[in-house]
Amino acid sequence: MSFKNIQIGLWIKSIVEEKKIKISEISEYFNIPEIDIIKMYDADDIDTDILLKWSVLLHYDFFRLYSQHLILYAPTNLNYTHKAEKSKPVIYGSAKNIYTKEIIDFILELIETNEKTTSQVMTEYKIPKTTLYKWIKKYRK
Template structure:
């Protein structure tokens, strides 16, 4: 799976198919008609409240897909820019969350020769020691 182009409707439809949840249950849960559910499947993006309901119904964190996109493709904020801004009342996160999917994606880029280790370190701002720990840990498994 690529995190660059996200079509959340297709992902939800796939998750529904895999889970085997009946359309009648989905319609009852959302208090809507089958046509509206089908429209959600065709939507490239959905309102966060609707996405939260899908996450609960299917017991899958669809927001994590967007988080992975941010980790891989959002430009990093320079530390000096961050210090000049006022403190935000929004929650501040201390570090990136590297899921197994992200680690696999990055290691695949290196093993396929699409990126060098240095390119990965620069592009995704992953500490060198972290990358080398992943390489040694996950190469033992394979």
């Protein structure tokens, strides 16, 4: 599964199968028919209140998938300031530790499977060269 195109229903279904939870139990938890649960498995998106219930039920943070997507595909630009604010000093927090273990594993898998080169990863995801090579040295299998 990809962090680029999140099909949340497939993620939910995979965690349900991994945890071996019966659809009847899920139906009872949500208080909806089993057919509606199956429809959720095919959904590309789900309301946040329902996603929160799934997260609680499965003990899995589905919201992190979206956070990881933002980190990978829409990284923050720490140098950006609005034109009207250019005269004001800008103080930024530390950008360290924004990459979770799942993101690091995802990036390293892209490199190990030759899906992307290190230079492509640095360009596309705006990961600094030193950071990427530290990951490779530390986490490479």
